[in-house]
């Protein structure tokens with residue numbers, strides 16, 4: 001979010017012992033450019049982590065000193081900073097893949113005093129802080145990268161008191177409580193709500209979960225704790241496509257939950273996918289119509305074929321992946337303009 005000149009960036013790298021670069025499938029080329037600048041700037045050690053290196057670690061070993069493959073990257077970072085020799089010993093050919101979660105009470109908080117947080121707020125237009133509370137997922141949606149980051153089918157949680165400490169330290173802000181499925185473990189979700197209620201402060205937050213893991217008792221509790229919006233991966237209402245992506249979402253259940261949330265002053269929001277293989281314009285508009293019928297907020301997002309990433313061999317392959325995935329998926333009977341218009345909808 002900060003505009004830094006090349007020389008300012010080089011100076012930062014020159015003064016640093018370690019430079020960590022998060023890399024996603026849509027920014028691989030830029031990430032490699034940065035890695036090159038780190039190398040040219042001096043002696044600092046470059047480390048890459050994120051979805052792309054998790055899925056194709058050996059590609060990144062050519063450009064970085066170390067690749068963190070595990071999604072429990074905080075643990076890897078801590079090992080590296082506290083004992084570099086131990087980290088090197090545990091890394092195989094420069095790839096650190098040890099999947100040990102951090103204890104629930106020790107999940108770190110972002111160092112807000114070190115971040116250009118005002119610039120972030122200016123871009124987003126609101127004073128909202130994001131904090132991650134879950135890693136891993138027990139579900140198996142074919143389009144989702146979570147299982148590559150955290151391969152075991154398990155969900156790890158931030159301790160509710162640890163979360164509340166962050167909220168208390170940032171009173172007055174709103175929060176995006178980032179979760180894979182917030183309400184999967186209802187006991188934990190209730191404990192989070194109770195911990196927030198016990199602060200006796202008015203806290204405004206939103207989160208993400210699945211339609212099939214909510215019930216009325218929990219919805220009421222979330223509302224009491226200040227939750228004002230819940231996002232759901234509805235993806236599509238086409239049964240054929242739901243089977244393809246291993247994500248069944250029942251229309252009647254979605255409608256029931258949507259109404260229940262509204263009755264409890266929570267705005268329901270649907271995430272929809274554009275470009276699922278086999279999707280037609282008819283599927284797309286059918287899903288959108290159903291969501292509008294329910295009065296849900298929604299946004300479309302492009303389908304990402306993560307399963308192709310492990311097979312990409314060179315930078316041209318990542319460029320091609322980026323072009324095919326993020327520019328335009330060819331959907332029968334849909335023009336490029338209509339496709340782009342759908343991605344621009346913000347409701």
Ligand code: SF4
Nearest residue numbers: 137139140141144180
């Ligand atoms: S439920 Fe959500 S996090 Fe879990 S696999 Fe599906 S999309 Fe990914």
